[in-house]
Amino acid sequence: MPTVDEFKQHGMTDLSVIPESAWNQLESDNIKILVLTKDTSINSASVNVTAIPKRQLIMQETDMKFEKPIKSFTLTGTVQNESVLKIIASNDSGTTWKVFNGVSWSSVDINDLDDVKSKGMDIATFNGITQVAWKPFLSGMKLRLAYYLDLHAVTDTLLIDKLAYETVPVVSNSPKLHSIKIETNSLTIEGRLKELERINAINMAKLNFKSNALLKSEKYKMHDMVIDTCESDSMNIIASSGAGELKQELSFSNAVDLGSGKMSELNIALITNIKKVEVN
Numbered sequence: 106m107p108t109v110d111e112f113k114q115h116g117m118t119d120l121s122v123i124p125e126s127a128w129n130q131l132e133s134d135n136i137k138i139l140v141l142t143k144d145t146s147i148n149s150a151s152v153n154v155t156a157i158p159k160r161q162l163i164m165q166e167t168d169m170k171f172e173k174p175i176k177s178f179t180l181t182g183t184v185q186n187e188s189v190l191k192i193i194a195s196n197d198s199g200t201t202w203k204v205f206n207g208v209s210w211s212s213v214d215i216n217d218l219d220d221v222k223s224k225g226m227d228i229a230t231f232n233g234i235t236q237v238a239w240k241p242f243l244s245g246m247k248l249r250l251a252y253y254l255d256l257h258a259v260t261d262t263l264l265i266d267k268l269a270y271e272t273v274p275v276v277s278n279s280p281k282l283h284s285i286k287i288e289t290n291s292l293t294i295e296g297r298l299k300e301l302e303r304i305n306a307i308n309m310a311k312l313n314f315k316s317n318a319l320l321k322s323e324k325y326k327m328h329d330m331v332i333d334t335c336e337s338d339s340m341n342i343i344a345s346s347g348a349g350e351l352k353q354e355l356s357f358s359n360a361v362d363l364g365s366g367k368m369s370e371l372n373i374a375l376i377t378n379i380k381k382v383e384v385n
Contacts, residue, residue, distance in 0.1 A: 112141040120152065125259070128156075160189075160255035162221060168198055168247040173272035175239045175248075180228050182265040190263060191225025191253040196242055199249050203242075205234050210242055221253045236273065 107115075117123075120138075140150045184190045193202045193213050203210045204224050214220045256263045 107139065109141065112139075116141060155259050157256050157259055158254075160218060160222075160253070162215060162218060162251055162253050164199070164215075164251040165249045168249050171243065171246045171248070171270075171272065173274075174236070174246075175243050176236045176271040176273045177239070178232065178234065179269045179271075180231055180265065181267055181269075182228055183262045184228070185261040185263065187257040188261045188263040189222060189253065189255040189257075190265070191222060191227060192231045193221060193225050193251045193253070194242070195249040195251070196245055196247065198247070202251065205230065205238055205242075207233075210238075215251065218253065222255065225253050 138150075138152060140147075142150075180192065182190060193204050193215070195202045202213050202215050204213050204226050206224075207230070211224070213224045250268075252265060254263060
């Protein structure tokens, strides 16, 4: 404890004149300020202190979880003069931490603040990470961030305002279903001949089956048939060429928006010898 004479000889009446550089020379974390007064009723005194906090790493305690893929993040904040703000990221709930260097993700040691300061991402780098870079990193659809803060001077401003993100739409353009066609490979001879008679191509009563000539004729060559399975009365005949070949197609009056839902099943169990199915 200093004596009264030491207070009178070395004591200060205004602490605000002490420069920041002088305060930085005090190595102790437990600084005491002693006051000498003639007023015996005063047992304590108060002082207003403006100080620069030590550099620190502020970490999220929980994960941010996403339902859709991330397109981009936007972090807004203010970093003045020589103060430093760096960001690091974790995709495994804080077990490991990584940074993006513009090309790939690399590890960083959170127990070494110098390593975090050197490798950490500034705001511009973090905001510039593309959807292509975020996609593999956020495959688990969760993210945890940590912020390295190092205030250089009491007059500087160092703060984080807000963090926003944009997700990727699951379906950007809804597909439309216009028509369904099923093509088969075979028909019976009887069915083909009846169809030709129906469209007045031949007269069944005048046909002669001498030496199987009908089946060998190029005119009545067997063809594939395209049929429609939508079971609608609004089908139109597109073409009829060859023995019994009937080609039909149904187009919806209004295209059906599929969106992100599921298309109902089409029962084709009663159709045999299917060659191909076309969906337009």
